[in-house]
Amino acid sequence: MPSLGWHLAISLFVISSLVDKNEWKKAVLLVPFGILSDIDAFIGIHRATLHNIFFILTPVLSFVALRALLRVRGEVRKMQSFCYFCFASVLVALHVLLDAFHTGVFFFYPVVLSSYDLSFRLSVRETGLSTAIGCENIGKVGEVVYATVPSPGVPEIPLIGSGIEFVTFICALLVFALKFLPPVFRH
Numbered sequence: 001m002p003s004l005g006w007h008l009a010i011s012l013f014v015i016s017s018l019v020d021k022n023e024w025k026k027a028v029l030l031v032p033f034g035i036l037s038d039i040d041a042f043i044g045i046h047r048a049t050l051h052n053i054f055f056i057l058t059p060v061l062s063f064v065a066l067r068a069l070l071r072v073r074g075e076v077r078k079m080q081s082f083c084y085f086c087f088a089s090v091l092v093a094l095h096v097l098l099d100a101f102h103t104g105v106f107f108f109y110p111v112v113l114s115s116y117d118l119s120f121r122l123s124v125r126e127t128g129l130s131t132a133i134g135c136e137n138i139g140k141v142g143e144v145v146y147a148t149v150p151s152p153g154v155p156e157i158p159l160i161g162s163g164i165e166f167v168t169f170i171c172a173l174l175v176f177a178l179k180f181l182p183p184v185f186r187h
Contacts, residue, residue: 002098005160005169007035011091012172016179024180033091046146048106051096059088104138113141
């Protein structure tokens with residue numbers, strides 16, 4: 001599976017590009033959404049319970065429910081935070097998509113119990129560009145097991161799995177810090 005480093009790097013890059021620099025508190029609060037799906041390694045079925053289309057929509061649906069509740073109570077407030085609920089959903093979706101391209105996820109769990117592994121390849125040939133896109137059903141709940149903790153069969157679970165990943169993570173961290181750190185810390 002993509003390591004914590006990849007998930008955090010992608011999240012930091014996306015947040016840095018979408019959130020205004022004056023909204024640093026909201027930017028920091030969004031970071032956990034990039035890794036939130038992996039909590040299902042400890043509760044439920046990993047790559048199923050929190051790696052599906054229903055969980056991706058949870059932040060947006062939470063906003064809709066909250067807004068409806070406030071209207072029922074007569075507390076009609078102008079909720080300008082909708083875009084941040086959408087950003088949270090985007091971060092969760094990117095996490096799930098990264099995992100889907102690396103050994104698959106249960107996209108439609110609990111309705112459909114199959115795990116799907118996506119693939120994509122773009123290459124150059126003498127005749128031009130070549131692409132390959134695929135989706136393979138790799139098994140059902142109980143047949144497919146994703147290792148989440150070190151064991152004799154899987155001696156380690158990488159937090160950052162390669163030098164390229166480390167450099168990407170450091171670059172993402174720098175971009176995030178340079179955008180959101182208050183000016184007093186930048187001098």
